[in-house]
Amino acid sequence: MDQQPVFVLHEHHKPRHHFDLRLEEDGVLRSWAVPRGLPDSPSDDRLAVAVDDHDLEHATYTDADKSIADHGWWEEHNRNDRRILLTLHGEHGARRYALIRTDRDWLLHLTKEQPTQRS
Numbered sequence: 001m002d003q004q005p006v007f008v009l010h011e012h013h014k015p016r017h018h019f020d021l022r023l024e025e026d027g028v029l030r031s032w033a034v035p036r037g038l039p040d041s042p043s044d045d046r047l048a049v050a051v052d053d054h055d056l057e058h059a060t061y062t063d064a065d066k067s068i069a070d071h072g073w074w075e076e077h078n079r080n081d082r083r084i085l086l087t088l089h090g091e092h093g094a095r096r097y098a099l100i101r102t103d104r105d106w107l108l109h110l111t112k113e114q115p116t117q118r119s
Contacts, residue, residue: 004073004074004075004089005023005024005025005073005074005075006024006029006056006059006071006072006073006074007021007022007023007024007071007072007073007074007088007090008022008029008058008059008060008068008070008071009021009022009038009068009069009070009071009090010022010061010066010067010068010069011066011067011068011069012065012066013065013066013067014065016035018033018034018035018036019033019034019035019036019037019038019069020032020033020034020051021034021038021048021108022054022058022059023074023086024056024059024074027056028053028054028055028056029053029054029055029056029058029059030050030053031050031051031052031053031054032048032049032050032051032099032106032108033048033049033051034046034047034048034049034108035047035049037069038095038097038108038110039097039108039109039110040110041110042109042110042111042112044110045100045107045108045109046107046108047105047106047107047108048099048105048106048107048108049105049106050105050106059071070088070090070091070092071090071091072088072089072090072091073089074086074087074088074089075087075089077096081101082100082101083098083099083100083101084098084099085097085098085111086098086099087115093117094114094115094117095110095114095115096110096111096113096114096115097109097110097111098111
């Protein structure tokens with residue numbers, strides 16, 4: 001059985017409060033700084049700034065200034081040069097997002113269509 005790729009949402013408390021979304025891909029954690037956290041509504045897109053990739057071991061890393069806000073596995077549904085459609089399967093259920101590339105950065109968008117929650 002293939003292991004699902006991991007994701008982690010780190011919450012940083014310094015230098016300014018922000019979150020980092022990290023997705024396992026090609027043996028590393030692709031990473032985006034998301035200053036205001038994951039969107040709660042499809043009408044509330046969030047800035048996501050691509051940052052350097054991190055080693056896979058970083059998925060479980062915490063310290064006095066960094067904690068894990070959520071973690072689990074992720075699946076990709078569709079991808080092109082400007083968009084990645086994905087579902088995060090975290091501790092509190094599954095949520096579908098689109099990472100959309102802009103001219104300078106990315107936007108993180110909560111999609112209107114969400115996965116059916118299993119009980």
